[in-house]
Amino acid sequence: MTLPAGSRLANVEPALGAAWHPVATAEECDAGPLRVLLLGEAWTITRTGDGLEGRAGERRAHGARVRHGLVWLAPCPPRAPMLAMPEFDDPRFAAGPWLTRRAVGGAGFLLDNFLDLGHLPFVHQATIGAREDPVVGPVDIAAAGGGFVVASQHAFPNWEDPEVVAGRRPLIQHRRVTYIYVPPCSIHLRIDYVEAGGTNVIVFLVQPADRDHCVLWTRVIRDDLGGDPARLADAVEFERAVLEEDLVIQERYLERDLPLDLTTEVHTVADRPTIELRRALAAFVEA
């Protein structure tokens, strides 16, 4: 890494322009020209004969397109692919609506929070629960493109499993979690329940809006709810509550810009995914 010592990632870092960023829902764009904030600049998105066009003043974005129900904008030629969401088009899965939340904070810290494995019993006491094991077990991390994949399997108390309530399955079960991080600001989390079966996918996208704000895009996609819209709505609401718990802390940060210099903070082996995030972001900014 050749970034200067003490380097940090600001929401308005120009290098972040070389990527696809979500900026609106597809429906919003249907209503006419759309004004959005990305990387501290105001962009206007308009429909053209053969697609979408993004402009910031006289400057024309490299590309604008609709995918997975969102409008994506790439100010400059992207150096990373758009995040894949294979479950989105899989008929076995049901997708909730995109949850949108404007948040005070830095994109780097918000991504760090989503990849973090150690905060669950402390921050999510009202949702995921304080009964989660605070000890972070081993994880496998593999490079993938400019990003990485984190995989781990661990025991957890499955209070939601009806078979547990009926006494036919043990409370302590296992889940396999796989995070796919695509730089700079996209994460796909897949949770596979080993004993109970089923898969829960949570997509987490961060739109760095201006120096102090981001827009968060979250979507829940599941195959284990039996096509029941009420259960899907509950799952979406649960994810919203989890996010709000995170933001209680994230929005009170005094700092916005994630340290990319690994000596600025103290790290432990439990922090391997978020150390990797800092390395990947540093490499993305440097390139």
Added chain:
Amino acid sequence: MSLDAALELFWHPVCTLDELAAAAPSPLGVQLLGRPVAVAELARGRLAAVADRCLHRSTRLSVGWIDGDAIRCAYHGWTWAADGRCTEIPSMPDGPIPERACIPAYDVDVAYGLVWVRLDSRAGTAIPAHPGWEDPTMKVVAGPPYTWPTSAPRRVENFVDLAHFAWVHDGSLGRRDQPVPPMPVIDRVGHELQFSFDPPDMDVDEAALFGHSEYRLPMPCTVDIDFTLEGGARRHLWMTASPIDGDSCRTFWAVSRDDDLDGDDQIHLDFQHRVLAEDEPVVCNQDPPALPLETGAELSVKTDKVSIEYRRWLRQLAEAAAQGPESVAAALATTAPLSPGPDDRAPLARS
């Protein structure tokens, strides 16, 4: 020349004990000289003042909670002791705790119902005196702290300015038809500037602090005025301006009296609120908020004698801070009678 480096060597109040108690079980997040500080009362009454930032993931520790002898970070549950050391990492119960896991910890103490913090202990400074508090014949009534968008030295200078009474406080503490203030004899005693003042004849409010006044200014940001009223009753007005950063300060203050001890406290606070309301629009519009210490930055005249001497000592402290804490201690201990300086030579001299 930076005054901040000198101010870091002194004690400053950061909150009242009531404010600290109201924040529990979380630490109270405050700011002193631009530094975010988390203040907490830990188990068995032990106080802690540490940097308000978990070194792990930069979370504010004041969002967390007090857990026994430590502050627990709300994010990953790391605990930080009063000396700044990390004592537990829940995700790694078998350790090791990294050697680097140590955050800045500051001196902290309680006096006069306030929590005081000193960022740098190397000059051996003391918490300034509060004569009314220490006098058992006096009843002390603390006013609500207030934050103004001006630096602590500007706030203090206004508090000891004798020439503004006639203009800013016409009818409350001075008269515009008597704009010439007396020229006090100013001494350095201990670590204080001291002088006395007699106000002009005028009818004043019953609760006015008005009469022969003995001023003590423990450097750098505290003022105590000992008033002897016409009938012989004694009062103290005490204040200390705590530097939040270079452009804002929070003033903690109290009025004390040795008469009418069972009477209404509020009238004494109300009079001060009237005086503060007269000062605020003026002091909060001094530009820049920082007190200029450079010669020639503002125009001083001989009736600015108190502020000239105050600035002179601040300048000496700031210059000493560049040499090190020992030099600041020496500059603070200078008790020799004040000799005329370049600022005193002419009716129109620059400070």
